[in-house]
Amino acid sequence: xxxxxxxxxxxxxxxxxxxxxxxxxxxxxxxxxxxxxxxxxxxxxxxxxxxxxxxxxxxxxxxxxxxxxxxxxxxxxxxxxxxxxxxxxxxxxxxxxxxxxxxxxxxxxxxxxxxxxxxxxxxxxxxxx
Numbered sequence: 001x002x003x004x005x006x007x008x009x010x011x012x013x014x015x016x017x018x019x020x021x022x023x024x025x026x027x028x029x030x031x032x033x034x035x036x037x038x039x040x041x042x043x044x045x046x047x048x049x050x051x052x053x054x055x056x057x058x059x060x061x062x063x064x065x066x067x068x069x070x071x072x073x074x075x076x077x078x079x080x081x082x083x084x085x086x087x088x089x090x091x092x093x094x095x096x097x098x099x100x101x102x103x104x105x106x107x108x109x110x111x112x113x114x115x116x117x118x119x120x121x122x123x124x125x126x127x128x129x
Contacts, residue, residue: 001027001030001032001033001034002033002034002036002108002109002110002111003027003028003033003034003036003110003111003112003113003128004036004038004076004101004104004105004110004111004113005028005035005036005037005073005113006101006112006113006114006115007040007041007044007045007097007101008114008115008116009028009113009115010037010041010045010067010071011045011048013028013071014067014071019115024113024128027128028113035074036076036104036108036110037068037071037073037075037076038076038078038100038101038104039076039077039078040078040096040097040101040104041097041101042064043097044097045060045064046060046061046064076104076110078104081107082103082104082107083100083103085103085106085107086102086103087099089102089103089106089124089125090122090124091119091122092118093118095118098116098119101114101119102119102125105125105126106124106125110126111126111127113127113128113129114127114128114129
C-alpha cells in the first residue's frame with residue numbers, strides 16, 4: 001500500500017496518540033506500506049508549534065527531522081502540477097494545506113490517511129481512516 005499521511009495522522013503516529021486507530025497504526029508500521037509525507041505537512045507542523053497548538057520537546061525543525069528519520073517516509077515533492085490541481089479539486093473549503101495534500105495524493109496515486117471529514121467525504125479521493 002502507498003499511503004500519504006495527513007498532518008494530523010503523522011502527529012498522532014509520532015506521539016502515539018490514542019486517536020489513531022490501532023488498525024491504521026498497524027498499516028503505517030507494516031514493512032510493506034510505502035509511507036509518504038508532503039512537505040506541506042512539515043510547514044503545517046511548524047505553524048501548529050508557532051501557535052502553541054502542538055508542543056514538541058525539541059526545537060521544531062529538529063523534531064521534524066528526527067520524526068521523519070524514524071518514520072522513513074518518501075518525500076512527496078510539491079510540483080507545479082500539484083499546485084494547479086490543488087485549485088481544480090472540489091473541496092468544501094479553501095484550506096491550502098488540505099488542498100495541497102489532497103492534490104498530492106491524487107498526483108502520486110496515493111491513498112490518503114486522514115480522519116478529516118472534509119477529505120474523507122470527497123468521493124474522488126481515496127482515503128483510509
